Amino acid sequence: MQYRLKTGENVISFQVEKKGDYAVTLSHDNCLVDVEYAVISGHCLHLVINGTPLNAYLARDGDATTVIIRGIPYSIQDADIHNTRTRGKKGLQAIPQDVTPPMPAVVVRILVTVGDNVKHGQSVIVVESMKMETTLTAPSGGSVRAVNVAVGDKVMPGQILVDIDRDDGVSTKEESQPV
Amino acid sequence: MQYRLKTGENVISFQVEKKGDYAVTLSHDNCLVDVEYAVISGHCLHLVINGTPLNAYLARDGDATTVIIRGIPYSIQDADIHNTRTRGKKGLQAIPQDVTPPMPAVVVRILVTVGDNVKHGQSVIVVESMKMETTLTAPSGGSVRAVNVAVGDKVMPGQILVDIDRDDGVSTKEESQPV
Amino acid sequence: MANRGEIALRVMSTCREMGIATVAVYSEADRKAAHVLKADQAVFLGDPEPAESYLNIDKVISAAKQTGAEAIHPGYGFLAENPLFAERCEQEGLAFIGPPSDVIRKLGDKTVARRTVAGSGVPVIPGMNRPESDPGILAQEAANIGYPVLIKAAAGGGGKGMRIVTSPKDFDEACVSASSEAQRAFSDGAIYLEKYLARPRHVEFQIVADIHGHVVHLFERECSIQRRHQKIIEETPSPIMTPELRERMGSAAVAVAKASGYVNAGTVEFLVDQEGKFYFLEVNTRLQVEHPITEMITGLDIVRIQLEVASGNPLPFTQENVRSRGHAIECRIYAEDPEKGFYPSPGKIIYMQAPTGPGIRNDCGIYSGFQVPVEYDPILSKLIAYAEDRDQAISRMIQALKDYVILGVRTPVPFLIDVLKSEAFARGDTFTDFIDTHFAGWKPSRRDADAACAAFIIDEMSRVRKAGAPAGQVGADPTPWQTLGPWGR
């Protein structure tokens, strides 16, 4: 079996070979990793990696799986599935060219209205999450084509709160990039 | 809806009426119980019983459900299902006429062999569970027809460890009783 | 209990032990919150927004009235330091578990507090004792104090309306922006100036006072490790404390309490400069987030003291028979991402596993499956480690943090581990600029990436292997549907 996994910025290909009921060997580049394991619960695996035991705690959350080992979280995605999905499905990833909150939040102030001309970096909307206010700014100069939310709305990362027609003619809304 | 529930020695019939998404009314005898509830997890319900909140923790374990409220366990069975099952399926209930351990255990000593004549109350087998030894005795006088286990075997409640042909001609093995 | 989260649970624990029945209040977002599950009764307040629920004085008072509550504990945050709320409780005949409303009012205005304290002979940071709006007068005061100066809001804390100004050319603009921020945050744009102290330590004293005029301090807490002016690690004793300095600062804290007519539990905050000189900063007129470390070293239950004092009883000890033992550290476990500037990280707790064992206390407001609301403070729990001395307490805390698993939201756990392991922390070089100095742009060292990938793959393989099975959270316990078969009904 083969897995292509994305951790942080890297994509690594793992060749996986079963070595018994509770053992596998992973190889990537020139590394060989012997893994014995026990399934402790739906969220915990006990692994013995090249002879050294450790506990891995996992949760699937949307596209990515978070794995915590020795207190440190690793975010891991299946690169193949991830590509398939993000190609078809816009907005799951926060795209820096959009006016979108960095975390789940509530809209507290809207500083522009449709038709306003805004400069690159100008504050357009303020959201609050867990008592911390964050000001979202225009990713480029242009004119405000639409304000998609109202004060008090709950908003999620990836959701476009304000559409801006860029001075160079490209709508921020239409801009997209595969990851 | 109607439920007949067995708690301890009692069987109570409850008439259940839905009062909304998270509310029901139960009636039994001349009692009316208003219940609002929230499902906290697969093992925890938050109930408001006639206005008083409490938490109920549940686990299904074979035939019975254990419900813990304020630290105290309640063992509850659906009386209808329970009857159906125990009628068809012998041995799930420990029957005092059998030589069967009161809890999961390991056989540590066998004190009789096939053909031995035993008296009522005579020790026939010793089992150990969690470092505590329990001596099982003959439920009646008779002759040992079979010893079904060996030293070191793991045994469960309901499992007949020794068959005794009773002096009055009835085998303890054949004796059975509906609950 | 006019609060939510871990502090509501902590207060209710002591109430239950004292045989006091508890009433929780909750918003729409908290229908399944842990504090609702723990209370003897629970009253629904309204929509999630704080103004419609936990900050709504009328609704909270009405919940108390309708359940026959006799006293209200405000916790921290929300209405805890709101003099109008305390006053309203007084008017309604409800015991407010905290100081009298006029004390809260007096100490809540930072300039009034400075005047009150200055009168008692306790050193205050050089600066103004009255708010000012005239730009000319402010500029003159800044020149008198000497740059750098700190612009502060008179009405509040938490870093809102605060500006450090290093040169006169930026001064006017900073005053305008500070005042407008203060106006938005506290509905009061009043500002004043203080001398800016470089690299101070934040050292505070827990005090308790009864209505009979007894005031006792319960030693200090060092709270210098902060991000965004919010504490993240606290410890006691302070690494810089000497018996002589403790004696002087403790006496100052008691003097502040006496000067303000303080009753109940409170905290007198000081800044300590590089030369070891200390200055009064402010009084927090409530139970503090970090009160557990004081409980660990003194063996006292501060909430119990609050309740006893509120019912008119005298303090059950004098300054002489309160003794400190060992060392305690608290780490605040927030829902936030330490790799992204400590941004909030609300969400559902998919799984959690808290450390237990010798010397470990976990004051926790969440559980596996709980949806952490976006509307409130990001504090999830507080992990406290006690040991015989500071080094042992640090080691114990590091191990406990490594055992603390929270899946579903990000937490500062890996960051806290690295801070506690750092030499600067071990040396006790804990100044308020600690994180900026030693941990700017921090990322964890991810040495176990291979193991994490192995876990991902094995988890997926286990799921695929069981995909043919009828049902069930794969890899977890079999469900009743797997083990029981269809019901007869």
Added chain:
Amino acid sequence: MANRGEIALRVMSTCREMGIATVAVYSEADRKAAHVLKADQAVFLGDPEPAESYLNIDKVISAAKQTGAEAIHPGYGFLAENPLFAERCEQEGLAFIGPPSDVIRKLGDKTVARRTVAGSGVPVIPGMNRPESDPGILAQEAANIGYPVLIKAAAGGGGKGMRIVTSPKDFDEACVSASSEAQRAFSDGAIYLEKYLARPRHVEFQIVADIHGHVVHLFERECSIQRRHQKIIEETPSPIMTPELRERMGSAAVAVAKASGYVNAGTVEFLVDQEGKFYFLEVNTRLQVEHPITEMITGLDIVRIQLEVASGNPLPFTQENVRSRGHAIECRIYAEDPEKGFYPSPGKIIYMQAPTGPGIRNDCGIYSGFQVPVEYDPILSKLIAYAEDRDQAISRMIQALKDYVILGVRTPVPFLIDVLKSEAFARGDTFTDFIDTHFAGWKPSRRDADAACAAFIIDEMSRVRKAGAPAGQVGADPTPWQTLGPWGR
């Protein structure tokens, strides 16, 4: 770590804090046990039977050798008081975390221990100081001592080979049966006689001793609440203790340790009779199950002391600077059914939720999903409550027990709640016959049967409602299969 369960975890906690790497050993039944998950390395021993695993000296020594371990901590039970094991460690150059093997041997034989102690001037229970097999001599000794007498096995404890005889006519038969029980339990049928004390208290003193001849006691523990001669609730201080009695008993405990050449941590057990006279009972040459309550009141880590002492360091304190503060209670949470004579209740932990918060410590060896083996001791965890005084500690413990949920096996939690709520316990009337006197045939009062039925019905309705859904533990969180849909692979 030559042990399993909560004690293995507790010892490993301190090791990790001290930077000592740990090696677990485990049997087939413990492949997924909590102590295996915590260790830095784990070595498989063999089949579940203790003789093939945790009691197998060769296998345990070999595990230590193969991993390069330098020391072995035996915990309690299993090999902890086996002089052959300690001796073997000494021969193999492994540090045994406990007293020297000859001290274990000397104190393990109850009659040798009695002779040793009698020589030091500490009062022992009237009786014989040598084992005897001649029925005539035994009968004569019984007459000299005066009935009722207690027949005891010389080689062991835990109630095995013990008989109370109230009249000469039952004496010979009782000796035969006691001896044969002792033979089976300890491979040694030697018995001796002691005066039977009616309704004594069981009070023990924790001692620690270094190789430099320093011995310090860490105050007493009262352990009178027992079922089947096994402790179930322990507390410190003892309700009957006075400073004067503590001084005398503490000195006696230190004298016993010195007389036997004791090194490391140990416990000197006494019986205290109705008149307040105390008698030496025995020495437990190991870390005791109930050591946490001593840690709570002294602020010390006894395992750390054990490790320091074993590496040759002197005790870091003298008798004068060890101070006790507050009150601590421990409840043992066994897998057993208090409604059925405390019969063992092994099985799978379907769900558990442990109490947390101020003053609560939980030393726990299980987790949700763990299969509790039938082969070992039924102890699951130990719940410890600390508070300022006894009344507060009792209240805190009652509330914590109510919050302790363990589903899948029966536990004494409801029984413990009723004991702690009883007036007899509140009065401190804790004699070793406490359970027989006050709680024979105990059943909980089941006032919430309607609520339990409601929970059953709602649970079932929720399951039926979701039965059409594709999968999932109904009522629990949605599974990945529900939320993610099929994979592309």
